Amino acid sequence: MSFEIIVPATSANLGPGFDSIGIAVSRYLKVKVEASTASWQVEHQLGKDVPTDERNLIVKTALQIAPAIQPHHLIVDSEIPLARGLGSSSSAIIAGIELADHLAELNLSQLEKLQLATKIEGHPDNVAPAILGDLTVSTYTADQQVFSIKGHFPEMALMAFVPPTELLTTASRSVLPAKLNFSTAVKASSIGNTLVAALFAGDLKQAGQLMEQDQFHEQYRAHLVPHLAKLRTLGHQAGAIATYLSGAGPTTMTVIDLKSCQRFADLVAASGLSGELLQLKVERQGVVIR
């Protein structure tokens, strides 16, 4: 009996919410699970570097959780660009967990799925909104407990600027400092804490100002994503509330009123920056099986 798994893309960090805050957005990974086969067959248009057999991240994840499941023919349709900071690998991991859960009839709870996904990914800021939907604020404690709170992100347009070049999460994390001094850590976390409070209070103005005051990662990654500063300036010119580095990049995300999207798009087009501008919105629900 075939079924389909639909997982939203996600945008993580929102500036100072590094490895903690994330939102689900309106692009999707869809996995149609067709007939059982002698060996795993993964049909996709993601390019030659993404495997079509049991090495594919979706299947690898499923077999990690339920090694005895029968191989199937999977038809993957993804509109989430790879290695661009929109949670493509997280979406694949979650699709794998759902595949294992369904085929092995594990009846995993949402928290069990979140624990499994976070353990595989290493941080909850993409997998939590992909599972729960909307805005999530999460932490992954030293004893590998995941805590995640779902909130309502304000009704705004999200303009994702997607450069043509990949930036692997591993490469983007390799330039981050191993430690921060105490006073910097206190300042950086207070900005993140206040951002969360502003988001939950619906105070868009202060939330936007705080999204642009990250002290954990953006400054260290600036040389990898030189377009971030330019897009932030263009966002201000168009009346956006904030522009931040989406996940590990290179995509940037501009939070803006729907009525100002065209103005922003015109400024980006005139800037000569090369990349695709996607107009997205928050996806209020997480992964769906149908």
Ligand SMILES: Nc1ncnc2c1ncn2[C@@H]1O[C@H](COP(=O)(O)OP(=O)(O)OP(=O)(O)O)[C@@H](O)[C@H]1O
């Ligand atoms: N839909 C997918 N199906 C199978 N494998 C995937 C998929 N998306 C990502 N991957 C695997 O994850 C690798 C990229 O992981 P990485 O975290 O660097 O990028 P990403 O997850 O696409 O970007 P980000 O997490 O920053 O949004 C790809 O090279 C591929 O092996």
Ligand SMILES: N[C@@H](CCO)C(=O)O
């Ligand atoms: N918080 C992670 C997100 C990765 O998608 C990072 O910035 O490296």
